[in-house]
Amino acid sequence: MEASITLKNVSKHYKKKYVLSGLTVGIEKGSTFAIIGRNGAGKSTLLRILSTILEPDNGTVYISGKEISKNLRDIKKIVAYLPDHDIHDPWLTGGENLRKRAAYLGIKTEEFQEKVMPLVEMFHLEKELSDYPVTYSRGVKRRLDIVQVLMGNPEVIILDEPTMGLDYLVRTILFKYILKHKGEKTFVLSSNEFSEIQTIADRWIVLDHGQIRFDGTLENMVAQIELPFFGNIEFQHGGSHLTKSLEHVPEIKEVRDLGKTVQIVTDNVLDFVSVLKKINLDDVLSIFGSSIHIEEFLNKLNVDEDF
Amino acid sequence: MENVFEIILSEIKPKSLRAGLAILTNILTTALLYLVFITGLGQLLPRIQFINIGLWILPGIAAYIVSAVAFNLSLRDLYHYSFNSGLIDQIQSTPLLTYQVYFLKSLIILIKSGGHLILTSVVLLIISGVRVHFINLILFWLYLILGLIFISQFGVISGILAAKLKIRSEFVIIFVMALFMLCGVIVPSSEYPGLLGIMIRYFPVTVLFEGGRDLMLGGNISGIYLIYVAGFSIVSYFIAFFIFRQWTRR
Structure with a gap:
């Protein structure tokens, strides 16, 4: 597959401390690529380098085949x-913020309605546009920023912890947007939770102390390290009727009745997906996986390396 | 930069209430300074260097107010960006390059300050009843606008340094307002003795204020003054841009 982003031996340090150390990785065009790591692992620094805001100390970054440092003007046009x-x-209302950003992105005043308003509607921001962001909740602020990022119709979209503060509904809208544009746009997301992005990421890397500790797909990860998956299924009228019937499903290690929510523990996410196929989902309100935790994963990697 | 006009409009945000308040504040400030330095001081000191005090101080007050506006706009803008770091990202993550962003920001501050310059000058001329040649007034405005480039760059540099050193903007403003007052607004720089006099005479703000007075009153200016102000504006622009560029990459 054609590479959208290529990093060759990229390093960055602050005050003699390496935040990124010799990263080499390629990201396929049209794919959804996730970067996972603890706080301070170097995720944001890496994303700021990809977004052209920060320059690496060493190494080269190519986006759409062009080296960033030599083609900054062209690359800034396609990256958000x-x-x-x-x-x-x-100090500006939501609407004024969008108009300001639109002006900087080269969107003409007459194009605003056509290019920006569909996104405003998609993220349910119509009622908030005339208010100042100080009156917004955390989630509404995040929605305003997501619209600002998507409004220029960029080819490469870099999202640092995009779901921070978002409720389930808006998170779903964002993920639907990502899935809709799969193959067409390249998404690079960061998170410190596997569960958030495991359903949409094609491939991910795990960063730890500025180095790549894992690079692969969900299947690679599950094959490499077995960690339990905790799947929560919320039912409209309670799921206690399921609790007993699920106890004999072979993939399930444990079933916990949490009132309206049933928690299912499986060996891995793939087993949870196969359990979902056996359940009647008509009464289901939401499904949420609180799967592999970054700390557990890194600890497992460390143990394996010690052996 | 296809959308320069739209960008400037979105940044200047011409809202009737805000614009009205800015105009009202400018008129009141101009009138108060006129009251103190021309009406009040004029009772005790009718002439400075054989020139009627009204004529003498009028360009000084206009230059002082507009320099204060330009300096404060730059300083507060930098503080605003410093304490809302996402604002830099909001602009940096657009197709514009840093030098284009900086040029636009400087242009916007110059447009706002230029508006205040025209307003202050017109208000002063109306309330004082002084008549100056229209060409002299235009030359005064153009010269002042050239000088406002370095005043606003001085604001950018001060803003970045003060934000880094965690100094509150109020302290910077108090100091700079006193410094500007020293630069020939009322007392001619030639009256200061010794080393202090030399320092004040060659300080760029003094050259701007006293050159502006020469232009408004006589329509002439020393070529050295013009080259000095133009040169200082160009050099300070590039120095401030370099510091701004480093600062945005922090």
């Missing part, structure tokens, strides 16, 4: 970046 913090002006 959502940091892990707010990117709106608190």
